[in-house]
Each structure stands twice: as structure tokens, then as C-alpha cells.
Amino acid sequence: MDELATLIDWTHVEASLVDISSSAKGEPAWPPLALFKALLLSVWYDLSDVKLAEALDDRTSFRRFCGFSGNEATPERTAFVRFRKALTVCALDKSLFEEITGQLKAKAIKVKTGTLVDATIIVSASKEDDEGHWVKHKDKPAVHGFKAHVGADADTRAG
Secondary structure (H helix, E strand, O other), X not given: OHHHHHHOOOHHHHHHHOOOXXXXXXXXXXXXXXXHHHHHHHHHOOOOHHHHHHHHHHXXXXXXXXXXXXXXXXXXXXXXXHHHHHHHHOOOHHHHHHHHHHHHHHOOOOOOOOOEEEEEEEEOOOOOOOOOEXXXXXXXXXXXXXXXXXXXXXXXXXX
């Protein structure tokens, strides 16, 4: 994903977004380019706004792609709703997505959509393992371990 981000010329997109604000009253606005990049991820990975917010909070690659540091807060779902509405009002919703698609096509890059990601929890052998973290999933008790993100798309075959 890091390589993909460097292949795209964001200059025109960022300039087009300069006057768009999607903040709610009393809260600071998120950078428009970061929100646009997040919406690209939502299309490419077929994520709802809720799942997009969760993925941004959890996935380092998504954070980097959008320009968020590892310890920085990320937008919640309503920020994406407001931003998408602002894009539509400014008639940028289709044109900017088409621009990115055109850039990728010109470089013979095809972004596949509909990838499913499973975050399996793997228990660590020792609670002293500094790379592990306390992980909790739904109603199950917390364990010391790791999240293994496994992706599969329409072309992935069971082996």
C-alpha cells in the first residue's frame, strides 16, 4: 500500500479539496486529503463507514496510506458521512475518484476490490513477550498475543 501511495500524484486532488471541511460543530476538521484517501480504501476494500473507522484505528498500512501516525487519533464514521456529502455538494465525488483511477490505469495498475480480511488472534508463548499485546475479541477473555491479518480476494484459492 505504501508503494501505491507513492505512485499516485496527489497534487491536484489535494488542491481540489482545500476548501472542503467536514468537521462537526466544535470539533477540529480532519485533513481533507486524509479523508479522501480513506474513502478510496473504503471502495477498494468494500468497507462501510463503521468498518473503515475500525480499520483505520487498527491497521498500520491504512494509517500510513492516509497520513495518520501510529499514535494519532483517526476519524470516526460520521466524519466520512460528512466528507462524502461535502464532496458531492462540490461535485468532486466522481471526478476525483476518476482521476485516481485514470492515474492507476495509465501505470497499468489494477486495484482489486472486495478483499476480505480476517484478524485471527494468536496467543503468545509468554506474557513477557514484548512484541505481544493484550488482545480481546467480543465476549471472549483477553489474551496476550498478536492479531494475524489474513487477506483473501476472488482470485485466492484454498490450498
